[in-house]
Amino acid sequence: MDHHFDLVVIGSGSGNTIVDKRFADWKVAIVEKGVGPLDSFGGTCLNVGCIPTKMFVHTADTARAPEHGAALGVDLTLRGVDWPAVRDRIFGRIDPLASGGERYRAHGRDNVTLYRGTARFTGERRLTVETADGPVTITADQVVVAVGSRPDIPEVPGLDDALGYHTSDTVMRMDRLPRHMTVLGSGFVATELAHVFSSLGVEITLIARGDILLRQEDTDVARRFTDLAGDRWDLHLNRKLLRAARAGDKLLLDLEGPEGAETLETDELLVATGRRPNSDLLDAARGGLALYPDGRIVVDERQATSVPGVWALGDVSSPWQLRHVANHEARTVQHNLLHPDDLRASDHRYVPHAVFSSPRIASVGLTEQQARATGRTYVTATRDYSGIAHGWALEDTTSFAKVIADPATGELIGAHIIGPEAPTLIQPLIQGMSFGLDARSMATGQYWIHPAMPEVVENALLDLPLDPERQ
Secondary structure: OEEEEEEEEEOOOHHHHHOOHHHOOOOEEEEEOOOOOOOOOOHHHHHOOHHHHHHHHHHHHHHOHHHHHHHHOOOOOOOOOOHHHHHHHHHHHHHHHHHHHHHHHHHOOOOEEEEEEEEEEEEOOEEEEEEOOEEEEEEEEEEEEOOOEEEOOOOOOOOOHHHOOEOOOOHHHOOOOOOEEEEEOOOHHHHHHHHHHHHOOOEEEEEOOOOOOOOOOOHHHHHHHHHHHHHHOEEEOOOEEEEEEEEOOEEEEEEEEOOEEEEEEEOEEEEOOOEEEHHHHHOHHHHOOOEOOOOOEOOOOOOEOOOOOEEEOHHHOOOOOOHHHHHHHHHHHHHHHHOOOOOOOOOOOOOOEEEOOOOOEEEEEOOHHHHHHHOOOOEEEEEEHHHOHHHHHHOOOOOEEEEEEOOOOOEEEEEEEEOOOHHHHOHHHHHHHHOOOEHHHHHHOOOOOOOOOOHHHHHHHHOOOOOHHHO
16 A cells, blocks of 8 residues: 655654654654664664764773872772663663654654655655564655664674674673774774774774874874874784684684784674765665765755655765754755745854864865865964963963964964864854954953963964964
């Protein structure tokens, strides 16, 4: 039997936020794939992404407190980590939220039908959903594709399900902490989870294909982070994983590097080499949707796809795999569904991101290498945490804030912070860029509390060597 709807939303993460009371007179279907432990309602961020990882990061930061105590004259000792208690506290908060959200969509509004199963396009705005009760065909006037992404596993001999490796989807629910874990990858997922598990007492080996971690960050930030990471983790840079195998309860990883071949032995392997959009799971091409070579669905500035009446948002279409971007795009789609004669565009001018490792990192706008590559004129200024009073209180000798600006106009074109509370400290810079404040006005047109952390941002702005008329 075919079922027709005014609106079908595929995905229960940011897409789920679209359907509110303003859609009370719409006939709506929401589709979420599967019913397994990795298919919880609410999407990646809630279940296996940003929210649980940041809860683990806070626990990790607490566990590391004794390392910093000695420099402050405080004798602290970490007597142990109760992993089941750590894990169960976090998912004891998250799992009820996921199940509660599903119950609400299943029973909360008469105009909303929830389908559990994988949806696949069979034509324009036409889908087949493989539910537990069999396939269901649904059509709609409007379709929103918000199915997110999943861990991307490199094609390496032996790296298959039989090996028993982890991804970010599974590693946070392990039964026990291993003695040793190897992390394959050098991006934000790899470095955040390496921080978590090393802080909880796990020995970490990290394998990176390049010579630097977090290579998408500003080079000064990435180099500083890599240097500090080398003090905590066993880094194997410029390495390629050739094959993987299991030997009893151990994993054997054959690597190729500058000095030839080597084999690593480890208890657990975390594969964190990036994420891929889930468009292939939808048979998006059969639905007429244009795709980029990497699998992302092509959308315009209004989040409209190549098929009239089909919209896409979040990881499945966006180059920014960030929940705050997906939420912003969901608001754009929501408005455009409700106001077809007054379409809006998403604002992607100043998309910030943060890395919740140790030290933390936050960034917005262009890196210095990007500014140089575009050929534009720019100036930079860097202020160390150790140059402000609060930095003295922290005994911080490695953190800094870096700003990049147009010397003629004072326009701030990039900002990068590495150190404690970086994701919070960068917010006034995001605000200033978004509302058109030049760097000098940003620094001098408001009070900055003394002696507080934001002074590192204030001083970096004041240090910018702008043209004399902008001083």
